[in-house]
Amino acid sequence: MIATTVDNRRIRALARDYGRQFPPFRRAMVTLRPRICPFGSLLAPIDKAGTLLDIGCGSGFFLFLAQATQPRRRLFGVETSEPAAANARASLRSQFGEAGVEVAIDATLDIAAWPSGQFEAVTVLDVLHHVPRAAKRAFMAAAAARVAPGGRLIYKDIDAAPTWRRAMNSLHDLIVARERVTYTPRDRIADWMREAGLVRVDAQTTDTLWYRHTLDVYARPNS
Secondary structure, three states, X not given: OOOOOOOHHHHHHHHHHHHOOOOHHHHHHHHHHXXXXXXXXXXXXXXXXXXXXXXXXXXXXXHHHHHHHOOOOEEEEEEOOHHHHHHHHHHHHHHHHHHOOEEEEEEOOOHXXXXXXXXXXXXXXXXXXXXXXXXXXXXXXXXXXXXXXXXXXXEEEEOOOOHHHHHHHHHHHHHHOOOOOOOOOHHHHHHHHHHOOOEEEEEEEEEEOOEEEEEEEEEOOOO
């Protein structure tokens, strides 16, 4: 298992700092998320990555957190909502623009429009359950294609088991995101990643409140 390298108290403090620039609802979402999401475990496997692509980056908090805890050369986010992408773009550039960090956030629904280059780390965090069932395999294949040799893909999502946790999370997304979400067994994800040339090197399960998080780390071997 990959160890946590960032103290949770520091993560919560960074969330409060980042959230101050947003309107009240978004500020609350950013500030409270470290209480339900295991960010320390997400940061640990990318601690040496100099370039990071976050697919479904939302407000840009994970990109901010990754840069604030370990300097990187390039941050890139993909987000389907243009308002969210614009906020993330402005926020990250105001934080790191003068530090010589390349920052780009694209708003697109088209996986073909994602950046064509490869990254040392690619993250897909709490995103796949929002992707239509028929599109999930192609979505994850496109994410895997962006992982450079020697790089890692970090996949985290909400588990569908047990039934009561699934029901609570589905209700949460119905209220907050106004979506009926669908879940994918983690072993199916592992099969898709294997087809894409990635090897699973770590698998974790963490419970917080009514959420059960599954976190899998995949690596692309050096050729």
